[in-house]
Amino acid sequence: MKISQFAKQAGVSVETVRYYHREGLLAVPENSGSYRQYTNVHINKIAFIQKAKLAGFTLDEIKQLERLDASRDKDEIRRISEDKMQLLETKIAELVMAQTFLSELVLACKKSDNEPCPILTELRDT
Amino acid sequence: MKISQFAKQAGVSVETVRYYHREGLLAVPENSGSYRQYTNVHINKIAFIQKAKLAGFTLDEIKQLERLDASRDKDEIRRISEDKMQLLETKIAELVMAQTFLSELVLACKKSDNEPCPILTELRDT
DNA sequence: GTTGACTACGTACCTAGGTACGTAGTTTAC
DNA sequence: GTAAACTACGTACCTAGGTACGTAGTCAAC
Incomplete structure (x- = not known):
């Protein structure tokens, strides 16, 4: 799906999606034609970010959590x-x-x- | 007293004193010679601001409280x-x-x- | 074939409460 | 009489998490 439908499904604004890209929180999806194609992978990622925010983590900390998750540093x-x-x-x-x-x-x-x-x-x- | 001694006694930085002046929270004292003379009136005012901050008020709300106090709007x-x-x-x-x-x-x-x-x-x- | 909607990108702006810096004037110490 | 310290003022910068806007490209419908 394209960015505006994605943003709607994720419950954030298009600008917020772009902001997360800029901040390195959300991977930029591959293009299909001229536009980016967002998938469920990205929806899940946004959902994870929202939950971590609710748990009191800042965006920087969420990035850090992802890195630690990748390196399995429990x-x-x-x-x-x-x-x-x-x-x-x-x-x-x-x-x-x-x-x-x-x-x-x-x-x-x-x-x-x-x-x-x-x-x-x-x-x-x- | 001059600004740096005042700031020290009030427990804030000189920059914060100036910031409060700019924001209209703290009256600018009269000059004595070339420099401003701060008195206990200003110390008390800063103390009031600090306590109101502790009670959860923003600086804007503190300004508003002062105005309402002046107009006795309980x-x-x-x-x-x-x-x-x-x-x-x-x-x-x-x-x-x-x-x-x-x-x-x-x-x-x-x-x-x-x-x-x-x-x-x-x-x-x- | 042009209008309208959408996308991508870059940059500026917002709040709140300051902090920092540069310049110029003043005062104090020696 | 000059150097250090202090003051006043204006302006820029900081965090956090976005929001808004301008420009240019793209796509679909009419």
Whole structure:
């Protein structure tokens, strides 16, 4: 299939497909005539990229995972995955703290009557 | 005090101070002689910005909060804060899903013996 | 045989929050 | 009185993951 049908099936934009080509994430398919012919191989590859993104990997890391897969370097794949989990852990903790902080402020704001909003005074003074 | 001492006390870089000036987040202090004189007012303002960042607000939103504070618009401040909490909620849920997914994969990888690493095969097939 | 849709390619632009650099003026130390 | 350090200002650059646009080629339909 040609690029626009492929992009539609893969659930990304044509520009994104080209971007992945440029970044070396997605092999450029052979031409059939003047245009590139995309196949299920490419669909699967895009699906893999999307899933790895959902798992928190960056595009660079996804490229790296592919290389390690090719070289069957299981230990390194696991190391990278564990690092990523640690990073997710940290980010989650940060966001939870922000959320807790903010929810306390909003609660205080609801309780306050005609005083100035505690959200800003707390941010200023705590 | 002059900008470099101020930046040090505020815990940001000189470039960041200037950036905040450019973005209209931090008022440019009066000159004393040829150079700007920073005071505790500016220190407090930077501290406020840092805390609001920790609470998950973007610099644009922090500017907006200041304006609403000046106009004493408590309802709008609370609305923005609740929106932000919702956004934090969503982001946290996404990260937790990524983390859960990844931890299952790493666990499967540890259990596997001489098979190919399940992390990549799962990403490919699930 | 020309219009419209599609493709390929290259380059610029976008957000967010800065960072870095070059130039020119000023102040401080010796 | 001059060299080092500091300041002000403007502009360019950075990451990440794309998006948008301009040009030129190609293909199918009418």
